[in-house]
Amino acid sequence: QKEVEQNSGPLSVPEGAIASLNCTYSDRVSQSFFWYRQYSGKSPELIMSIYSNGDKEDGRFTAQLNKASQYVSLLIRDSQPSDSATYLCAVTSDSNYQLIWGAGTKLIIKP
Amino acid sequence: GAGVSQSPSNKVTEKGKDVELRCDPISGHTALYWYRQSLGQGLEFLIYFQGNSAPDKSGLPSDRFSAERTGGSVSTLTIQRTQQEDSAVYLCASSLGLPGGLQETQYFGPGTRLLVL
Numbered sequence: 025q026k027e028v029e030q031n032s033g034p035l036s037v038p039e040g041a042i043a044s045l046n047c048t049y050s051d052r053v054s055q056s057f058f059w060y061r062q063y064s065g066k067s068p069e070l071i072m073s074i075y076s077n078g079d080k081e082d083g084r085f086t087a088q089l090n091k092a093s094q095y096v097s098l099l100i101r102d103s104q105p106s107d108s109a110t111y112l113c114a115v116t117s118d119s120n121y122q123l124i125w126g127a128g129t130k131l132i133i134k135p
Numbered sequence: 136g137a138g139v140s141q142s143p144s145n146k147v148t149e150k151g152k153d154v155e156l157r158c159d160p161i162s163g164h165t166a167l168y169w170y171r172q173s174l175g176q177g178l179e180f181l182i183y184f185q186g187n188s189a190p191d192k193s194g195l196p197s198d199r200f201s202a203e204r205t206g207g208s209v210s211t212l213t214i215q216r217t218q219q220e221d222s223a224v225y226l227c228a229s230s231l232g233l234p235g236g237l238q239e240t241q242y243f244g245p246g247t248r249l250l251v252l
Contacts, residue, residue, distance in 0.1 A: 058240070067226060067243040068178070112177065122168075122191065123241065127177035 026051045030113050030126035039135050043100040047113030047126055050094070054115040054124075057089055057096045062110045062128065071111070072098060103133045137161065139244035141227050147250045148217055156212045156247045158227030166232030167210050168241060169202060173223045181225075184210060185232055217251045224248050 027050045037043040045059075056075055060068035072087040074080045074096065080087045086099040096115070100107055110130045114123040140159045148154050160167050169181040180194040184204045195201070199217075204210040214221055228241040 067246055069243070070240050073240060122180065122183055125178040125180070 026117055026124050028113055028115055028124050028126040030111075030129045032127060033130040034132050035129055036132045036134055037103050039103060039105060039133055041103055043103045043107065043131055043133070045098040045100075045111050045113075045129050045131065046095060047097065047115075048095045049113075049115045049124070051115070051117060051124070052091075052094065054117070056116040057087070058114040058123065059085075059087060059096075059098045060112040060114060062112055064109075068112055100131075105133045105135055107131060108133045139227055139229050139242055141225075141244040141247050143247060144245060145248045145250075147252065149252050150219060151216055153213065153215045154217055154249065156214075156225050156249070158210045158212070158229075158244060160208065160210070160227070160229030161242055162208075164229035164231055164242075165207060166230045166239075166241075167204060168228045168230075169210070169212050170226040170228065171196075171223045172226060172246075178226065181212070214249075217249075219251050222249055222251045 029048045058073050059071045061071045062068045072085055074087040074089045077089050077091055084101045088097045110128040112128045113126040117124050142157045146154055165186050167184040170178045171181055172178050182189055182202050183191045186207045187204050199215045202212045224246045226246045227244045230239040230241045
């Protein structure tokens, strides 16, 4: 059974601090990794994609991938109340067309 | 350009009735996905289309669920003899679906909120 594990939270972070979200996956052949953000009552929207080991930065967001340890993380710098949402981690299965989804981490940014 | 659209946005039906949910993907996207999301839960994969073909139907919960896609575009998810446990948000997503290579981003529609009374 291929799995993606996330801490369900809620993770509470003060405004302006760094929020760190983690995800582990079971399938070593996974090649593509995604972080989606989902506001309550809305659809998921892509935040970051990462394909190679290391860090990828985009504005206040940094995705980190470690294939040897099979984890991917998302860092949000200078957290804002508008970042409060559920963050979903998704990784490709061996078919490379399908994503295996984590259940999501609920993030709360406290003003 | 236009994103993924879904209709209806909300559907209330009585137990035992059939419902039909529609998804119109982004133009040019050959891959199309249906997911189900219950309140407070993660995404449950239902079915995937590449063009008009569905190579993976493994996520369909029962034989009451079926889906089709025509013209490589619009897809319809049909639930027959609905049950209360079918109540959920049904999400559709599309991606470019290029052969080989890396998975592309999936773009989601706004979802259909189904309530079975």
